[in-house]
Amino acid sequence: MKPDILYFGAFPDATVAELNRLYTVHHYFKLPKPEDIPADVAPRIRAIATEANRGLTRAILDKLPNVEVITVFGVGTDAVDLKAAQERGIPVTNTPDIIGPEVADLAIGLMLASARQIIYADHYARSGEWARTGPISLGRSVNNKTCGVIGLGGIGRAIADRAAAFHMRVLYNARSEKKGVPYTFVGDLVELARQSDFLMVACTGGPETRHLVSRAVIDALGPTGTLINVARGSVVDEEAMIDALTHKRLGFAALDVFESEPNFDKRLLDFPNVIVQPHHGTAAIETRTAMGQLMIDNLVAHFEKKALLTPVAA
Numbered sequence: 001m002k003p004d005i006l007y008f009g010a011f012p013d014a015t016v017a018e019l020n021r022l023y024t025v026h027h028y029f030k031l032p033k034p035e036d037i038p039a040d041v042a043p044r045i046r047a048i049a050t051e052a053n054r055g056l057t058r059a060i061l062d063k064l065p066n067v068e069v070i071t072v073f074g075v076g077t078d079a080v081d082l083k084a085a086q087e088r089g090i091p092v093t094n095t096p097d098i099i100g101p102e103v104a105d106l107a108i109g110l111m112l113a114s115a116r117q118i119i120y121a122d123h124y125a126r127s128g129e130w131a132r133t134g135p136i137s138l139g140r141s142v143n144n145k146t147c148g149v150i151g152l153g154g155i156g157r158a159i160a161d162r163a164a165a166f167h168m169r170v171l172y173n174a175r176s177e178k179k180g181v182p183y184t185f186v187g188d189l190v191e192l193a194r195q196s197d198f199l200m201v202a203c204t205g206g207p208e209t210r211h212l213v214s215r216a217v218i219d220a221l222g223p224t225g226t227l228i229n230v231a232r233g234s235v236v237d238e239e240a241m242i243d244a245l246t247h248k249r250l251g252f253a254a255l256d257v258f259e260s261e262p263n264f265d266k267r268l269l270d271f272p273n274v275i276v277q278p279h280h281g282t283a284a285i286e287t288r289t290a291m292g293q294l295m296i297d298n299l300v301a302h303f304e305k306k307a308l309l310t311p312v313a314a
Contacts, residue, residue, distance in 0.1 A: 006026045
């Protein structure tokens, strides 16, 4: 008999097909209320697969007495109640190492789109304004500018390497200085922001990093600086960022994540110097398929009583 698993979110077609081949699948697109899970199904669930941004609450886990493993489709685990899982001795896996290059590509794309006004320029040409008014206003160069990176894990390092290819000076902040890294460590975030032309947010989310990019950091980045967030919306004090944009104390922002998703603060749409994206840093067919396969490989390893491939440290 195939094990019963519960999954939350939208996975690639290949992932869904393989999950259905291997397991008896119970699917919810959105995170359900505990009472939405039928009483006859709940005791049969042995594994959970969840998108990182869907997460998993203690209330749902409490409804499922026989869960043996939780697999996260993505790298972030801030939306998963890890304490609840740890209390029950349930291992958690995620999909690290795969997403770094893809999210970094988007971060660099957002930097270029902001600096060179790519989205605005597209509208300018389409609207006929080019023909009516003439050349577009000048953008900004990234060449020889300073790129500050908050968090030098897989995503942050990939951003740093790409920024270096644009002949940018790369600085970074992390919990501690990394050995063997060809970039300059700056221990104080305000100082990192002060020295940066483009400040990339690429650290983990969760309570420890909530509003790490504070009003002081944003003000240090200043009226010519660009804030780019591809991490978690919670890392940036969004109210402080909007206030800085309103009063022109921050030059530009390019955001793939928000404090409230998908219903983000619509005041951000009023700023022509802000680019918004629908939290799609990993949204490439190849990357999402690889993430799905790693998630399945972890499930298979568990049910075959083998070591998990990518366990999350307790």
